[in-house]
Amino acid sequence: MAIWFKAFTLEDLNKRSENTLAELLQIQFTAIGDDNLTATMPADAKVKQPLGIVHGGANVVLAETIASTGANAAVDLERFYCVGLEINANHIRSVRQGLITGIARARHLGRTTQVWQIELFNDAGKLTCVSRMTASVVPRNV
Numbered sequence: 001m002a003i004w005f006k007a008f009t010l011e012d013l014n015k016r017s018e019n020t021l022a023e024l025l026q027i028q029f030t031a032i033g034d035d036n037l038t039a040t041m042p043a044d045a046k047v048k049q050p051l052g053i054v055h056g057g058a059n060v061v062l063a064e065t066i067a068s069t070g071a072n073a074a075v076d077l078e079r080f081y082c083v084g085l086e087i088n089a090n091h092i093r094s095v096r097q098g099l100i101t102g103i104a105r106a107r108h109l110g111r112t113t114q115v116w117q118i119e120l121f122n123d124a125g126k127l128t129c130v131s132r133m134t135a136s137v138v139p140r141n142v
Contacts, residue, residue: 063131067116098123
């Protein structure tokens with residue numbers, strides 16, 4: 001059974017990123033699962049540090065973008081919205097080129113918090129980063 005509050009498409013998710021950091025870094029949502037979202041980010045010059053590898057902060061931007069999008073898709077946006085409360089990342093393998101693919105899965109969907117696990121992979125399918133984000137579920141003042 002899907003965790004999403006209502007049905008949405010990849011086009012909906014990618015449109016939501018217009019005029020944001022996600023668009024600047026060319027993050028694109030590519031798949032929707034019952035309890036997960038997948039997105040990609042090119043390992044190009046915009047996201048690299050001086051050593052020529054993807055900056056750890058760029059990994060975190062990809063991870064939080066996917067998880068935050070998932071968190072908001074799992075709530076009634078007329079009554080609530082979700083924001084990142086905490087995020088961590090372990091950088092396991094560097095990436096110099098290609099496409100980074102991230103998959104975020106809901107691990108806890110509570111009344112006031114959500115926890116998301118995010119894994120990033122390189123073009124060869126090797127794990128490059130693991131991250132966990134806690135989101136706060138905030139009531140809207142309607």
